[in-house]
Amino acid sequence: MSSLVDVLVSLIVVCIISTITYFTGKSIKRVNKNPFASGETIPPQRIQYLLPWLFSLIVFVAIDATLLLIAVSAPSVLLTALACLALVLLSFLLMPWGET
Amino acid sequence: MITVYVIIASILFLLLSMLLEWVDRKVYAHVQHRVGPFVTGYHGILQPLADFLKLMNKEEVIVEGSDEFLLHAMPILSLSLVLFALLFIPITSIEGILSLRGDLIIILAVSVIIHVLYIVTGLSQPSFFASVGAARWGQLLVSFEVPLLLSVASAALVANSITLSDIVSFQISNFPIGFFAPLSLLATLFSSLAKLEKTPFSIPDAETEIAGGWLVEISGRRLAIFRIVTDAKYLLLSSLVVTLFLGGPSGPVLPGLEPIMYTLWFLIKLIIVAMILSYIRGIVARYRIDQAIRLFWFRITPLAALNLVVLIVLSTIGVI
Numbered sequence: 001m002s003s004l005v006d007v008l009v010s011l012i013v014v015c016i017i018s019t020i021t022y023f024t025g026k027s028i029k030r031v032n033k034n035p036f037a038s039g040e041t042i043p044p045q046r047i048q049y050l051l052p053w054l055f056s057l058i059v060f061v062a063i064d065a066t067l068l069l070i071a072v073s074a075p076s077v078l079l080t081a082l083a084c085l086a087l088v089l090l091s092f093l094l095m096p097w098g099e100t
Numbered sequence: 101m102i103t104v105y106v107i108i109a110s111i112l113f114l115l116l117s118m119l120l121e122w123v124d125r126k127v128y129a130h131v132q133h134r135v136g137p138f139v140t141g142y143h144g145i146l147q148p149l150a151d152f153l154k155l156m157n158k159e160e161v162i163v164e165g166s167d168e169f170l171l172h173a174m175p176i177l178s179l180s181l182v183l184f185a186l187l188f189i190p191i192t193s194i195e196g197i198l199s200l201r202g203d204l205i206i207i208l209a210v211s212v213i214i215h216v217l218y219i220v221t222g223l224s225q226p227s228f229f230a231s232v233g234a235a236r237w238g239q240l241l242v243s244f245e246v247p248l249l250l251s252v253a254s255a256a257l258v259a260n261s262i263t264l265s266d267i268v269s270f271q272i273s274n275f276p277i278g279f280f281a282p283l284s285l286l287a288t289l290f291s292s293l294a295k296l297e298k299t300p301f302s303i304p305d306a307e308t309e310i311a312g313g314w315l316v317e318i319s320g321r322r323l324a325i326f327r328i329v330t331d332a333k334y335l336l337l338s339s340l341v342v343t344l345f346l347g348g349p350s351g352p353v354l355p356g357l358e359p360i361m362y363t364l365w366f367l368i369k370l371i372i373v374a375m376i377l378s379y380i381r382g383i384v385a386r387y388r389i390d391q392a393i394r395l396f397w398f399r400i401t402p403l404a405a406l407n408l409v410v411l412i413v414l415s416t417i418g419v420i
Contacts, residue, residue, distance in 0.1 A: 002198045006102045010198055011184055013106045018179035018325075022172075025156035025321025 105197050106187065113186045117331035118148035123371060124334065124378040131382030148331065155324035163317050167224035171318075174221045175325035178214050182332040185210040188264060189339045190348050191366050192359045194272065195265045204262045207340065208252060211295065214333065215241050218304070221326075222314030233313020236304040236389050240294055243396035244301075248291035250404035251284035255344040257411050258420055268348035278345035280420060283407035285345045287400045292337040293377060294392070296330060300384040301392055334374065342369040 122137060122145050129136025137144025162171065185207045187198045200206065215237060222234025255277045256262045259270040271277060278285045294301035305313040318326060342348060351365030387395065414420045 002102075002200060007198055007200060009102055010106045010187055011180075013103050014110055014183040014187070015176070015180040017107065017110050018176045018183065021179065022176050022321060022325055025324060026159065027321070028159040030159055030161045 102197075109187060109197050110183050113183060113332060113335060114328060117328060117335045118152070119145070120334050120338065120370075120374050121148040121331045123374050124381075127375050127378035128382045131379060152324050152328060155327070156321050158320045160320035160322065161317070163226050165226035166317065170220060170224040171322060174217050174224075175322050175329070178217050178329045179325055179332070181210045181214050181217075182329055182336060186332065186336055186339070189336070189343060190264055190268050191339075192349070192363050194268045194348070194350075199263070199265050202262045203264050204252065204256065204267070207264075207336070208249070211333070211336065212241070212245060214329070215295070218314055221318070222304075225314075225317045227317050229310045229312065229316040230314050232310050233304045233316070236310075237314060239389055239393060240301065240303060243393045244291040244294040247287040247396060247400045247404040248295075250401065250408050251281070251288040251291070252340075252344060254281040254284040254404070254408045254411050257408065257415060264343055264348075267344060268350065271347040272350040276345060276347040276350075280414075281345065281407050281411060283403045285341070287404035287407075288341055288345065289373075289377065289380070290396075290400050292341065293380060294396070295337060296334055296377070298377065298381045300381075300387045302386055303389050303392055306386060334377075335370075338370050338373040338377065339366075341373050342366060346373070 125147070126136045126143070137147035140146040140150045162168065188196045188200075188203045188207055190196045190199075196203075219234045219237045219241075222230045222237065225231075255267060258277050258280050259267040261267060261270070267277070293299075297303075297305055305315050310316070315323065315326060346369050349362035349366040351361065353361035353365075411420070
C-alpha cells in the first residue's frame with residue numbers, strides 16, 4: 001500500500017507533466033468573430049449555466065459510487081446493498097421518459 | 101523515488117495509449133475492408149504520434165467570447181486525472197505503482213470527473229454545436245454510469261473488496277470474475293464504448309449531425325491533448341475490464357520472471373479487449389441520443405442489476 005504522501009506527490013507530478021506537455025505546443029492564436037455554423041453566420045452565444053450544479057453532479061456521482069461499492073463489498077451490510085440497488089431502480093423509474 | 105517511477109510510467113502510458121489508438125484504427129479499418137494507417141512506421145504504428153505532433157504544432161483558433169481560462173485548464177486537468185488514475189492499475193505485479201485501500205472508488209470518481217470537464221469545455225465555447233454536444237454528454241453520462249457502477253459493484257462483491265490488488269489476488273487464487281459475472285462484463289464493455297465516445301455512442305461529437313459537438317471549436321494543442329486523453333481513457337477502461345473481470349496480470353509465469361510475464365499477460369488481455377471494443381465500433385451504426393439512453397436504461401442496466409442480484413443471492417447462501 002502507498003502512503004498518502006506518495007499519492008499526493010504523484011498527483012502533483014502528473015499535473016506538472018500534463019502542464020509541460022500542453023505548453024510545449026504552439027500557442028499562435030487566431031480569433032474568429034463567429035463560431036462554425038455550416039455556412040451560416042450566427043453570432044457567438046453562450047449558454048448560461050451554474051458551475052455549482054456541475055460540482056454537485058460530481059459529488060452526487062462520487063458518493064453514489066462510493067456507497068454502492070462499499071455496501072456490496074462487505075457482506076455484513078447486505079441490507080444497505082439492497083437499499084442502494086432499490087434507489088438505483090427507483091431513479092430508473094422516476095426518469096422523465098417522455099422528454100428524451 | 102516515486103517521482104521517477106511516476107514520470108517513467110506517465111511517458112509509457114502515453115506511448116501505450118497511442119499504440120492502442122493504432123490497434124483501434126487498424127481493426128476499425130480492416131472491418132471496413134480498408135488498410136488503415138500504413139505509411140508512418142511499420143504498418144503505420146507511428147501514425148498516432150505523428151498526428152499528435154502535427155496538432156501540437158498547428159495554430160489555435162478560438163471564437164470571440166470563449167472562456168479562455170477554462171479552455172486552457174480543461175485539457176491539462178483531464179490529462180492529469182487520466183494519468184493519475186492509470187497509476188493505480190496493476191500491470192507488472194498485483195499492485196499498481198500506487199495502491200490504496202478502496203482505490204477502485206478513486207478510479208471511478210476520476211473517470212466521472214473527466215466527463216464533467218468535457219461538459220464544462222463544451223459549455224465554455226460560444227457555439228450552439230458545442231452546447232448541444234455538452235448537453236448530450238450530460239444525458240449520456242447519467243445513462244452509462246449506472247450500469248458501469250452496478251457491474252463494478254458485482255466484481256467488488258465477488259472479491260469482497262474495493263481494492264484492486266485484493267480483486268486481482270482473488271482472481272489469481274480462484275477464477276477470473278468474468279466467469280461469475282458475464283452480464284456485468286458485457287455491461288462494462290458497452291459502458292466503456294459510451295465513455296470513449298466510440299460508435300455506436302459517438303453522440304456528443306457526432307461529426308455528421310453537430311459537426312464535432314463539444315470539440316467543434318477546439319483546435320491545435322488543445323485538440324491534441326483531448327485526443328491523447330481519449331486514448332489514455334481507452335487504455336484506462338480496457339485495463340479496468342482486464343483487472344476486474346479477466347484476472348488482471350495473472351497467468352502462467354516462469355519462476356524469476358514474474359514482472360515480465362505479468363506485464364506480457366496484461367498486454368495480451370488488454371489488446372484483446374481493445375480489439376473487441378474496436379470491432380463493435382466497426383459493425384454498429386451510431387444511435388440517436390434517445391435510443392442510446394433507452395438502451396442503457398432498459399437493456400443494459402437491468403442486465404447488470406440482474407447479475408448483481410444473482411451474485412448477492414449466491415453470496416448470501418455461501419456459494420461464492
